[in-house]
Amino acid sequence: TGSTRPQRLLRAVQKNATQGDPQSVINAIDHFCRHKEWAMNVGDEKGSILDSVVSEVNPSTALELGTYCGYSTVRIARLLPPGSQLITLEFNPAYAAVAKQVIGWAGLQDKVQLVEGPSGDLIPQMKDLFGVQSFDFVFLDHWKDRYLPDAKLLEECSLLRKGSVLLADNVICPGTPEYLEYIRNSPRYESRYFKSHLEYTKVEDGLEKSVFLG
Ligand SMILES: O=C(NCCCOCn1ccc2cnccc21)c1cc(-c2ccc(F)cc2)cc(O)c1O
Ligand SMILES: [Mg+2]
Numbered sequence: 001t002g003s004t005r006p007q008r009l010l011r012a013v014q015k016n017a018t019q020g021d022p023q024s025v026i027n028a029i030d031h032f033c034r035h036k037e038w039a040m041n042v043g044d045e046k047g048s049i050l051d052s053v054v055s056e057v058n059p060s061t062a063l064e065l066g067t068y069c070g071y072s073t074v075r076i077a078r079l080l081p082p083g084s085q086l087i088t089l090e091f092n093p094a095y096a097a098v099a100k101q102v103i104g105w106a107g108l109q110d111k112v113q114l115v116e117g118p119s120g121d122l123i124p125q126m127k128d129l130f131g132v133q134s135f136d137f138v139f140l141d142h143w144k145d146r147y148l149p150d151a152k153l154l155e156e157c158s159l160l161r162k163g164s165v166l167l168a169d170n171v172i173c174p175g176t177p178e179y180l181e182y183i184r185n186s187p188r189y190e191s192r193y194f195k196s197h198l199e200y201t202k203v204e205d206g207l208e209k210s211v212f213l214g
Helices: 005-018 022-035 043-057 070-075 094-103 119-130 143-157 171-175 177-187
Strands: 061-067 085-091 110-117 137-138 160-168 188-197 204-212
Touching: 005 022, 005 094, 022 043, 022 070, 022 177, 043 137, 043 160, 043 188, 043 204, 061 070, 070 085, 070 094, 070 110, 070 137, 070 171, 085 094, 085 119, 094 110, 110 119, 110 171, 119 143, 137 143, 143 160, 143 177, 160 177, 171 177, 171 204, 177 188
Parallel strands: 061 085, 061 137, 085 110, 137 160
Antiparallel strands: 160 204, 188 204
């Protein structure tokens, strides 16, 4: 029984990042993934696009689907205004355990609610569990075949309001063709593609930003 990649990533954070300094946590993970072991964090190039969208939206309530090791959780939470909340869903308990420690190392635990379980079950419970009326911002980064059903579920549960922003990772690689087809052709969304690269590689990938029109 050796360590897992998420555990080695966490160890790199604890070794190279300063507690309470989110940027040093981001830098430590990017360095580990670029020079030691690739991992499926959104990364620095797409992360800068994520930062600009989060800053523009300035969300009071945000949802992340797919925590993994907490890299994008830290990127988003570090930009949130005081009093705002980020809810992040993770299916894999081992990933969630690492993410909790990464988020804690960054000192952002008070802004983040990490919930374990499948999005299809948890999204309908958001209002009851967290008193959320609607989400200003949603980052989709989980199973690529769940992007479309979960976007529809958010609509059906009235968890989106006029102006809510969905930002989807990996729309090219691994790819989310059904989601792109739906969201780009729906009269209820205004979408824009941000061309970039798969984290830590030269492979094309990108983010799709979609504004819900109500
Ligand atoms: O697969 C990826 N992410 C998803 C993880 C599981 O998420 C499961 N999951 C997390 C919450 C959650 C809630 N409900 C259901 C499932 C739920 C993912 C994969 C790649 C990638 C690209 C090229 C490769 F050669 C290999 C991998 C890159 C990425 O950026 C990704 O995000
Ligand atoms: Mg991703």
